[in-house]
Amino acid sequence: MNLSNKGRTLRSGAVTLLAVAAVAVLLAGCGDKKSDKASQTAAKVNKEEITVHQINFVLQRQQGLKPEQAEAASRQVLERLIDQELAVQKAQDLKLDRDPRVVQQIEAAKREIIARSYVEHVGEAVAKPGADEVSKYYNEKPNLFKDRRIYSLQELQIEAQPQQVQDIQAKLRASKSVAEFVEYLKGTGLRFNGNQAVRAAEQLPLNSLDAIARMKDGDSALSQTANGATVLFLVGSRSQPVDEAHAKPAIEAFLMNQRKGELVQKDIKALREAAKIEYVGKFAEGAPGAAGAAASAPVAAPATETASAPVAAPAAEPASAAASGLDSSAITKGMGLK
Incomplete structure (x- = not known):
């Protein structure tokens, strides 16, 4: 989403809320002579x-819902909820809700929701940037x-040995064009794949943006990777500046998210220091202290940059996460802490 589309996004959100409100009035208004409970019943x-x-x-989670779509959408959602309820009832008849795996998933979802609620509560203390x-x-x-x-x-990912x-x-450096360089790769027998895309500045990794911005049309850059190398070609570019007035909502959103992340990290660190944490069994071997543990489990790190809210790139993976091949940001998000 382009920064210039921010206003349209806000209007879209407002329209969605109006649509939801319209559905509530439409459904709740039926049967005024019945009890309040009955008026809130859509189906049995x-x-x-x-x-x-x-x-x-369910409707509140739908993006871009228009008021004129409210009634049709509400009926569609109702049918899906009916199907879901039938499946739930049958699963309960089969006692699937008592299956240890199901119970474990329910408990994990519950913990995630509660933890996320706490994170949101902590973030409410953050002041809007001036x-x-x-x-x-x-x-x-x-x-x-x-x-x-x-x-x-254009990007080429090449599989090669370090030498x-x-x-x-x-x-x-010697190639005069992308095509010439690709022909060279074909002649060497090296395996490679490529892709081409048009990206606005805010859609690029923030930690790479300045380097790419210094490139001129036709320039290329190579970076070594674990499996070989990545070559980036700047085929062309065009200027499309954004003034401060249009950038303001995105910047405010980023700064708010950044502050929330920092506040939550600080809060979780304090909770760790105040808690008694004891590692047991194999987890006791080489277990980190409270400070080390907090460092190895980043909480609510800022999200990656998007067009609507340019934000800082995520922090580097902790050594423990990198060694295990795990994505710490994904793990943290799955625990309701991001």
Whole structure:
């Protein structure tokens, strides 16, 4: 989503809320002479009820719902909830809800929801950034705003041995075009794959943006990887700056998210220091202390950069996560702490 589309996104969100409200009035308004409980009932499935609140909860999660679509959408959601209720009832008849795996999944989901709720509660204390802070961020990131460009990029991922990378780099420097370099790769028998895309500045990794912004059309760059090398070609670019007024909502959102992440990290660290944590069995071997454990489990790290809210790139993977091949950000998110 382009920064210039931010206003349309906000209007879309407002329209969605209006649509949800319209559904609530439409459904809850039926049968005014009945009891309040009956007026909130949308359907009965055997002995169980499906309520308007359940329908509204699902509708609130739908993006871009228009008011004129509200009635049709509510009926569609109701049918899906009926199917879901029938499946739940049958599963209960078969005692699947008592299956240890199911119980474990339910408990994990419950813990995640509760933990996420706490994180949101902590984040409520964060103050909205002031105008000076927004201006400072805007001026410190010219490649995202004042000097923003749209890039046409080609990327080649090459499988090679470390000793081959030097020859690849030399040939890259000597090549007059992407096509010439690709022909060279074909002749060597090296395995490679490529892709091409058009990306706005805010859609690129923030830690790579400045380097890409320094490139001129036709330039290339090589970076060594664990499996060989990645070559990036800047096929072309065009200027498309964003003024501070249009960038302000995105910058405010980023700074808010960044502060929330820092506050949650600080809070979790304090909770760890105040708690008695005892590692047992094989986990006691080489177990980190409270401070080390907090460092190895980042909480609520800022999200990766998006068009609507340019944000800092995630912190580097902790050594323990990298060694195990696990994505610590994914793990943290799955625990409701991000």
